[in-house]
Amino acid sequence: MVGTALIALAAAGVGVIGTLLAPVLSQRLTARAQAEQFERQQRTDHAQRLHQQRLTEEDRRRECYVAANAAYRRYRIELMNYLWLVHKGEVAPEGRQAMEAARHAHHAAFAEAQMIASTTVMDELDVMTTALSELYGMTMRLEEGRPVPGGSFQEIHDELQELWNRGQELRAVMRTDLGVDEGPIARPATHP
Numbered sequence: 001m002v003g004t005a006l007i008a009l010a011a012a013g014v015g016v017i018g019t020l021l022a023p024v025l026s027q028r029l030t031a032r033a034q035a036e037q038f039e040r041q042q043r044t045d046h047a048q049r050l051h052q053q054r055l056t057e058e059d060r061r062r063e064c065y066v067a068a069n070a071a072y073r074r075y076r077i078e079l080m081n082y083l084w085l086v087h088k089g090e091v092a093p094e095g096r097q098a099m100e101a102a103r104h105a106h107h108a109a110f111a112e113a114q115m116i117a118s119t120t121v122m123d124e125l126d127v128m129t130t131a132l133s134e135l136y137g138m139t140m141r142l143e144e145g146r147p148v149p150g151g152s153f154q155e156i157h158d159e160l161q162e163l164w165n166r167g168q169e170l171r172a173v174m175r176t177d178l179g180v181d182e183g184p185i186a187r188p189a190t191h192p
Contacts, residue, residue: 058178060116061116061117061118061177061178062178064109064112064113064116064117065113065117065121065174065177065178067109067112067113068109068110068112068113068117068125068174069167069170069171069174070109071102071105071106071108071109071110072106072109072125072128072132072167072170073167074102074105074106075102075103075105075106075132076132076160076163076164076167077102078098078099078101078102078103079099079102079103079132079135079136079139079160080157080160081095081098081099082095082096082098082099082139083139083142083153083156083157083160086139086142086143086153087153091143103136106129106132110125110129113125117177118177120173120176120177121170121173121174121177124169124170124173124174125170127166128163128166128167128170131159131163131166132163135156135159135160135163138150138151138156139156142156
C-alpha cells in the first residue's frame with residue numbers, strides 16, 4: 001500500500017508540476033516561434049529594401065545615361081552645324097547660341113554622369129568629352145581664321161563623323177552596363 005500511495009503521490013506531483021510548467025513551456029515555445037517569425041520578417045524586409053534600392057539606382061543610372069547620350073548627340077550635331085556655318089561664312093548669333101546651349105547641356109549631363117555612371121561608362125564619356133572639347137576649340141580657331149594643324153574644315157568634319165561611330169560604342173557600353181546587351185561592340189585596333 002505504501003508503494004501504491006507513493007506512486008499515486010508521485011503521479012499527482014508530476015501532474016501538478018506538469019500543470020504548472022505547461023503555461024511556462026507554452027509561453028517559451030510561443031516566444032521562440034514569434035522571435036523566429038520576427039527575424040524572418042526582418043530578413044524579408046531587408047531583402048525588399050535592398051531590391052528596391054537596386055531598382056532605384058538602376059533607374060537613376062538609366063536616366064543619367066539617356067540624358068548623357070542625348071546631350072552628346074545634340075552637342076555633336078550642333079557643333080557640326082556650326083562648323084558648316086563657319087565653312088560657308090554664314091555664322092549668325094542664333095547658330096552660335098544653339099551650339100553653346102548644346103555644349104552647356106552636354107557639360108551638365110557629363111557632370112551628373114560623373115556622380116552616377118560606372119567606371120567603364122565614365123571612361124567612354126571622358127574620351128567623348130575630350131574629343132568634343134578639342135573639336136570645339138579647333139572649330140573656334142577655324143572661325144577666327146587661325147586654324148591649328150589638323151584643324152581644317154574637312155579634318156574637323158571627318159573627326160565629327162568619326163565621333164558618330166564612337167557614340168555608337170558609347171551607347172553599347174551604356175547598354176551593357178544597364179544589362180540590356182551582352183557587351184560593347186569590338187573597337188577597331190586603330191581607334192584611340
